[in-house]
Amino acid sequence: MKVGEAIRAAAARLEMTSDTARLDAELLAAHLLGMGRSEMLLRAMADEAPHGLDALVERRLGHEPVAYITGRQEFYGLPFIVNPAVLIPRGDSETIVEAALAARPDARRVLDCGTGSGALLLAVLAYLPQASGVGIDRSEAALTVARANAEALGLRPQARMERADWHAPGWAEGLGGPFDLILANPPYVESEADLAPSVKAHEPHGALFAGANGLDDYRVLVPKIPALLAPGGVAVVEIGWTQAEAVAAIAAAAGMDARLHRDLGDRPRALELFRK
Template identity: 65%
Template sequence: MGEASAAASPPLTVAQAVREAAEQLGPASTTARLDAELLMAAALGVSRSTLLLRHMRDSAPQRFAALMARRLADEPVAYILGVAEFHGLELEVTPAVLIPRGDSETAIEAARMYFSARAPARMLDCGTGSGALLLAALGLFPQAVGIGIDRSAEALAVAARNAGRLGMQGRAAFHLRDWDRPGWSEDLGGPFDLILANPPYVENDAPLEAAVRDHEPHGALFAGPEGLDAYRVLVPQLPALLAPGGVAVVEIGHRQAEPVGAIGAAAGLAAHLHRDLAGRPRVLVFSAGKSGAV
């Protein structure tokens, strides 16, 4: 019998596989290590904390390679996993909806600050997507009820499932509506104490990361050459939807505070600016009959 062939290399441990994966993802992701850990946790069917505490010395599962291949092709981790966290809520996400961002939590904090002395009773979320803003606000104001509208039936299905998984289906209703169409707000049961909106606000030719450009829904991203088309239609309609003392909390791009504030001013609305944790303009709180400026 001839000389024995060299023994096969031992399988990578979870720790080794995560380290190698983070190195591969480094050039394309600012959260390379986190991405690798989340995908490994999914491959093992455990939480990330359990992964880090109990499984780092285990053999890496074969399924991890397939998940990594998707991430290396720029597919966002949230779509690979099918879930994303927003304001402490775990939400289902699919390519039919934008992935909720931490920056958007500024809208919820702005609402909390405004309603510190009283709570809103009725809320409307314009362009609800996954339902992130509406469901977070319902969690913040447990006596309130809310309506989410979207022009995408697929997005509304995701939002309704999220309301159900969070036990909020009795407090949240979702309707197929498009604020570009006349009469869209009829029969919604307004006026509303709190209106939330994260409309499309990306310029049509804006450079975007491949993960966003190639995977997230363009209808929820792009809004004309200046990124202002959605504001020009929606913001002038807000005064008729607001209850006395109510506010509209509207997310903006970080260079859009002045033009969106001007659109609101032309509609008789005052605007108060809120910045995100990075100090960038992120939210305008619109109100009627109050002083305030961007």
């Protein structure tokens, strides 16, 4: 069987569980061939199909995300290592990177709260060669992934990954602040939210859920941001699309104004916070 035939057969099987069946099949086949999807489509469709595609399709039929199967996810044009210890970086979160780079292109010290795979911090540092940053996470397994990504992207000299939990006293001591730029993608999903099986069954719950209305971590983290910002500093915080007003109110009570940023789907995605 040729690559093209194998992809068509895999896509037909995946249609029962995936809205992106053809894309999933192509990504899985390209992974087995050891090349990018575009290269495969241009050069390899008439080659012999790779062994093992059926096994990967079976995993996808169980709602395992393609990114976990391949161990890779692109974010802001950069390749990231991912595994079930970290959330899969999503295109919507690129809004945070764009807002941060626009707000403080001169930043020299960056803090990323809840760094996970390191995607936000490393994407920003890739475009700010003058800057250094620290990514914090309470999960040592996540930090292992973030450090591997910093190494793979050649950003290890700029990026330091540290274990810290903003729920703990003194969590920010030793991080090297104050910071010109703070990034944060805290847990913000409601505890009873109806999530897709690929998310609920496979992605880390500790990085997803934040109480009945999804605001628990904002209530803890956001009031601590002003003390961590250098003069003129800015924080960019990801939010759920219904949470802009509530998180802006938390920021206002902490002495900060908020500017809303929308994602490509025109949904509220991030708040840029700065001292009043």
